[in-house]
Amino acid sequence: MxxxxxxxxxxxxxxxxxxxxxxxxxxxxxxxxxxxxxxxxxxxxxxxxxxxxxxxxxxxxxxxxxxxxxxxxxxxxxxxxxxxxxxxxxxxxxxxxxxxxxxxxxxxxxxxxxxxxxxxxxxxxxxxxxxxxxxxxAQSTNDVYPTALRLALITKLDLLIESMEYLKQSFADKGKEFSRVIKMGRTQLQDAVPMTLGQEFASYATMIGEDIERVREAKDLIREINMGGTAIGTGLNAPPKYARIVTEKLCELTGYDLELAPDLVEATQDTGAYVQLSGVLKRVAVKISKICNDLRLLSSGPRCGLNEINLPRMAPGSSIMPGKVNPIIPEVVNQIAFTVIGSDMTVTMAAEAGQLELNVMEPSIAASLFNSLVIMRRGFRTLADRCVCGITANEERCRQYVEHSIGLVTALNPYIGYERSTEVANEALDTGRSVYEVVLEKGYMSKQDLDDALSPEKMTHTHPLNLLPK
Missing domain, CATH: 1.10.275.10 (Fumarase/aspartase (N-terminal domain))
Incomplete structure (x- = not known):
């Protein structure tokens, strides 16, 4: 050579x-x-x-x-x-x-x-x-490296926001598609009150939309740079006007609205913005992982689980069980979330390890944040394209759960009162009959009134006040 x-x-x-x-x-x-x-x-x-x-x-x-x-x-x-x-x-x-x-x-x-x-x-x-x-x-690694890290993060955050917007829209579209599918809502994995499958999916879109705003807020903190601070923020070996001019040049070249830190000594050693950003990424990962848990539960079965929705069949799921298909896309996004949560701890410890006028652990912070942003962006696109967009509803199964659920009685509270509702719930549970049958048998409501009270529109969109006789 x-x-x-x-x-x-x-x-x-x-x-x-x-x-x-x-x-x-x-x-x-x-x-x-x-x-x-x-x-x-x-x-x-x-x-x-x-x-x-x-x-x-x-x-x-x-x-x-x-x-x-x-x-x-x-x-x-x-x-x-x-x-x-x-x-x-x-x-x-x-x-x-x-x-x-x-x-x-x-x-x-x-x-x-x-x-x-x-x-x-x-x-x-x-x-x-x-x-x-x-x-x-007129530079030092100690102003070049963190500024480069922030510029790269801004670019990567823009890409993450694009993928989150895409995923949000995927859930919103399903919310509209499933707007007439009545189902049973659950709390603590127990029957709660009726809702629509559309409301469930629309809530996921709302959750992601809220987190998009949190990512934008964290991105705003990243815009502050310390160029011109050189070694420790005092600006040694840089002309007096250098910091201001180089920041202006960077804004012109990148198109980013960058700001020169008011205290360059502080900005050279402070990694708080990275901790804030990492925490927001963890928040996003945790919430979308929860959504993936829901998708896995709602699609469980197909015969012995909830089976309210069908996820797209992406690959054979077993080397020994013929015909088994697993929820592999939500599973991989769960694992992305675990990685991001672990990376947040790395960023936290690296930020804490700073000493005096510099934090030498920024390469670890950079690697952790970059990796999180890359796998989150790819994972969210994958979740949207290879899972959410292809989800279908088992409408009859959802309605059967509602009709046979003891939780249905909650919708009758405003009409027959809490005590009678409790009585109906217990009798339905003990006898295996439906709430509907028990209410009619006891004569607490007429069939017409009961059908009206238990209509999907009433159960999922109205919130009646006290309807009991005064």
Whole structure:
């Protein structure tokens, strides 16, 4: 293998000639053989680094710190990355020591070498364009890495919200489709009161809609960045106007409404926004997992379970039981939720582990949040397309449950009173007869009044006040 010699503070190293990264990236790839997931696995993070380096070059040029040739070379290199080129050169493991320094240097070296190629020079000829001196000018890992993380998170959160909106609409559509299917509502897995299957599915859409708003609120916290704070937030080695201008450039390049933190020392060490976001992701995962539990219960059977709905038959469910089909899509979303809940604990502990002016555990926070966002987005789309959209109702089964349920008597409370309703419920339970039959036998209501009181419209949409004789 042909190699070139590069030098850093540790010493000289041979770097593969065809590599666009440099010596510090090579060392990091050797030091951190951890997850096997390189930062190139998250293209939004690579793009975020490119936006930052381009914004920094434009700012440094505007302030007279970087000449036009180097500025153009850096900007062109960043544009190549933003076009999706050379992402394979970001080889550092996503979990790493050093507070993200290896990620920052991976970006600096790739951009410097691409810039050198654009200038007609050789890779590694850092006297012409240096990773630290020019690409990293007026920056530190401690403002670049968290800003890149936030930019990438904004992009990923937009994708998550799209998938949540899609899932919400899937449930809303089923709510309309099942609006006339009367069924028994349940509390504590016991018969409660009648409702429609449409109301049940519409409630899932509402739940997801509420969580979409919580995700948007958490996303709003991520917009605050600490660019210009450099090492600990004091802005050492950055010109006075740099922080404001580089933030403006980033807004122009990304189209995001970013805000410069009012206290850069605080912003450099504070990871509270990540904890908040992670908590919201956990909330979303918990609630959608609960919905999946409901889908599994409602579709249980087909002969010996509730069997109120049918989930799409996606795959054979057993190697030994012929014809068995399992609710595999809700099951996989349950497992996504378990992973997200575990990742939330990782984010919590990593945020707590910060010391003094910096939290060095941000790579762990980044990996956890990115993984959660990726599997949630994919899982929610899968749930919508391969499960919810194909659900059908067993309308007759649902109605039979209502007609034979003791819980039906609750709808008669306003008409015959609590005591008589209790009496009817107990007798129906003891004799195996229906509530309907017992009420008629005792003469508590006429058939016409009873049919009216137990109509689906009355039971699911009206809330009568005291109808007992005064």
């Amino acid at each position: 042909k190699c070139r010699i590069e030098h850093d503070c540790i010493g000289d190293r041979e770097v593969p000639e065809d590599a666009i990264y440099g010596v510090q990236t090579l060392r990091a790839s050797e030091n951190f053989k951890i997850t096997g997931i390189p930062i190139s696995h998250y293209p939004q993070l690579v793009n975020a680094l490119a936006y930052i380096k381009k914004a920094a070059a434009l700012t440094n040029n505007q302030l007279g710190l970087l000449d036009d040739e180097r500025k153009e070379a850096i900007a062109a290199a960043c544009d190549q990355l933003l076009e999706g080129k050379h992402h394979d050169q970001f080889i550092v493991d996503v979990i790493q020591g050093g507070a993200g320094t290896s990620t920052n240097m991976n970006a600096n070296e790739v951009i410097a070498n691409l810039g050198l190629i654009n200038m007609g020079a050789e890779k590694g000829d850092y006297e012409k364009l240096h990773p630290n001196i020019h690409v990293n000018m």
